[in-house]
Amino acid sequence: MSLQTDKFPETDKFQEECAVVGLINVPEAANYCYLSLYALQHRGQEGAGIVTSDGGAMIAHREMGLVADVFSVDVLARLTGDKAIGHNRYATFGSKDWANLQPFVANLEANSFSVAHNGNLINAAELKAKLQDEGSIFTSTSDTEVLLHLIAKSPKLVNSTTVPFIERIATALKPVKGAYSLAVMSHDNLYAIRDPYGIRPLSLGKLGDGYIVASETCAFDLVGATFIRDIEPGEILEISRDGSMKSNKTLQGKEKAFCVFEYVYFSRPDSIIQGRNVYSVRKNLGAQLAIEKPVEADLVIPVPDSGVPSAIGFASQIGLPLEIGLIRNHYVGRTFIEPKQSIRDFGVKVKLNANSEILVGKRIIVVDDSVVRGTTCKKLVAMLRAAGAKEVHFRIASPPTVNSCYYGIDTPSQEELIAATHSEEEIKNYIGADSLGYLSMEGMYKAVGEAREKHCDACFSSIYKLGVPEDLSKAT
Ligand code: AMP
Numbered sequence: 001m002s003l004q005t006d007k008f009p010e011t012d013k014f015q016e017e018c019a020v021v022g023l024i025n026v027p028e029a030a031n032y033c034y035l036s037l038y039a040l041q042h043r044g045q046e047g048a049g050i051v052t053s054d055g056g057a058m059i060a061h062r063e064m065g066l067v068a069d070v071f072s073v074d075v076l077a078r079l080t081g082d083k084a085i086g087h088n089r090y091a092t093f094g095s096k097d098w099a100n101l102q103p104f105v106a107n108l109e110a111n112s113f114s115v116a117h118n119g120n121l122i123n124a125a126e127l128k129a130k131l132q133d134e135g136s137i138f139t140s141t142s143d144t145e146v147l148l149h150l151i152a153k154s155p156k157l158v159n160s161t162t163v164p165f166i167e168r169i170a171t172a173l174k175p176v177k178g179a180y181s182l183a184v185m186s187h188d189n190l191y192a193i194r195d196p197y198g199i200r201p202l203s204l205g206k207l208g209d210g211y212i213v214a215s216e217t218c219a220f221d222l223v224g225a226t227f228i229r230d231i232e233p234g235e236i237l238e239i240s241r242d243g244s245m246k247s248n249k250t251l252q253g254k255e256k257a258f259c260v261f262e263y264v265y266f267s268r269p270d271s272i273i274q275g276r277n278v279y280s281v282r283k284n285l286g287a288q289l290a291i292e293k294p295v296e297a298d299l300v301i302p303v304p305d306s307g308v309p310s311a312i313g314f315a316s317q318i319g320l321p322l323e324i325g326l327i328r329n330h331y332v333g334r335t336f337i338e339p340k341q342s343i344r345d346f347g348v349k350v351k352l353n354a355n356s357e358i359l360v361g362k363r364i365i366v367v368d369d370s371v372v373r374g375t376t377c378k379k380l381v382a383m384l385r386a387a388g389a390k391e392v393h394f395r396i397a398s399p400p401t402v403n404s405c406y407y408g409i410d411t412p413s414q415e416e417l418i419a420a421t422h423s424e425e426e427i428k429n430y431i432g433a434d435s436l437g438y439l440s441m442e443g444m445y446k447a448v449g450e451a452r453e454k455h456c457d458a459c460f461s462s463i464y465k466l467g468v469p470e471d472l473s474k475a476t
Contacts, residue, residue: 022183025210054358119179198233286313286448293437301325360388
């Protein structure tokens with residue numbers, strides 16, 4: 001069985017999506033924004049940015065790298081103002097570029113604004129071509145810049161009456177298709193926006209006398225904010241300095257498509273997503289998996305960190321001990337120096353090592369959240385056997401990943417996804433496990449505790465509720 005596995009570097013695999021943050025009426029907003037981005041680092045590690053304003057000019061700082069490296073004390077001191085928006089960006093393969101770092105700022109004569117975006121638009125190319133025909137000049141390859149131009153061009157005056165900015169945003173977003181959770185900052189206000197399908201999360205919290213919006217509630221915990229509610233799908237929420245709020249719901253539709261993969265892998269376990277604690281959902285996924293795919297064994301081990309909550313749920317459901325049979329090096333950066341001579345399985349070994357003492361002679365159930373190309377589990381099976389495991393049974397706490405995401409998660413192309421072209425039996429043989437078991441689609445939603453209709457599970461089902469980009473390539 002031949003698999004294309006060399007497109008993405010081993011340590012890069014495929015990347016996580018983005019994080020957005022927004023704050024208003026918060027003294028030293030930049031510091032709180034920085035801390036929030038720190039809590040949301042898991043959603044993107046390519047680069048980060050913060051734009052602040054105190055009602056005057058917008059001050060921006062964007063740089064490639066991790067949040068802690070991008071912002072120094074001096075930089076944060078320069079980012080003055082009681083309003084801020086921030087962004088963590090992931091690397092889309094081929095577009096690792098400073099120009100694509102967010103937030104973007106539209107410096108206009110009047111009504112300057114800035115935008116931070118999580119998600120992916122599926123008609124960005126089409127909209128961009130139209131805007132370029134009309135004279136717009138683009139400085140990046142990011143689909144977010146399309147939003148910037150659409151908002152900037154949205155009519156300011158209708159029948160000699162000034163159109164409120166919230167309505168201009170609504171008009172601008174009407175032709176936009178795809179996933180977007182946005183933090184937008186004008187001179188006076190902060191806007192929190194979710195696309196009509198509500199694909200990516202976005203939550204609202206109270207922070208002192210002001211407000212905060214963030215991709216995940218784990219950011220609220222770090223800065224001491226209190227969760228208020230999720231921004232609704234299709235909602236544009238305007239928050240003013242004085243705390244007054246206006247909600248525009250003209251974009252709202254009936255169909256919802258929250259990304260189920262946020263529960264499976266992306267969100268941090270301590271976040272509350274759509275009213276659900278992600279850790280609890282993952283434990284349920286593991287317990288359900290144990291019900292569906294039990295096997296005789298001596299112990300359960302997680303693939304850290306992504307498989308830990310599901311392994312806990314699996315072990316307690318099946319009544320076996322849970323052991324840490326794989327130890328993770330938490331200091332593995334995005335790049336490391338490859339040794340000159342080739343070391344077998346180097347890529348995985350640098351991150352995970354088998355804890356041989358507890359594995360020798362044992363029948364092991366290994367639990368992970370998902371299989372993408374199958375390279376990690378193949379190497380882990382070999383590593384566990386080399387460490388003395390008698391049997392290795394792989395259990396996956398989600399259904400087979402059979403298709404790419406066009407709504408904000410950077411996945412390898414479909415032909416690189418092992419489950420797209422191979423049966424479970426073939427995958428089991430490829431990874432060299434004694435048995436392999438995936439969670440069923442029904443089981444996944446049972447564990448989530450919500451109706452499937454409200455979600456997007458295109459990566460597992462190939463059902464793209466919003467369609468796919470025309471050329472089937474990801475909008476960058
Ligand atoms: P693979 O070796 O390609 O099969 O990758 C499987 C591993 O990738 C599992 O341990 C997952 O936790 C992890 N994973 C799943 N989705 C993603 C993603 N979008 N970005 C990075 N890692 C992921």
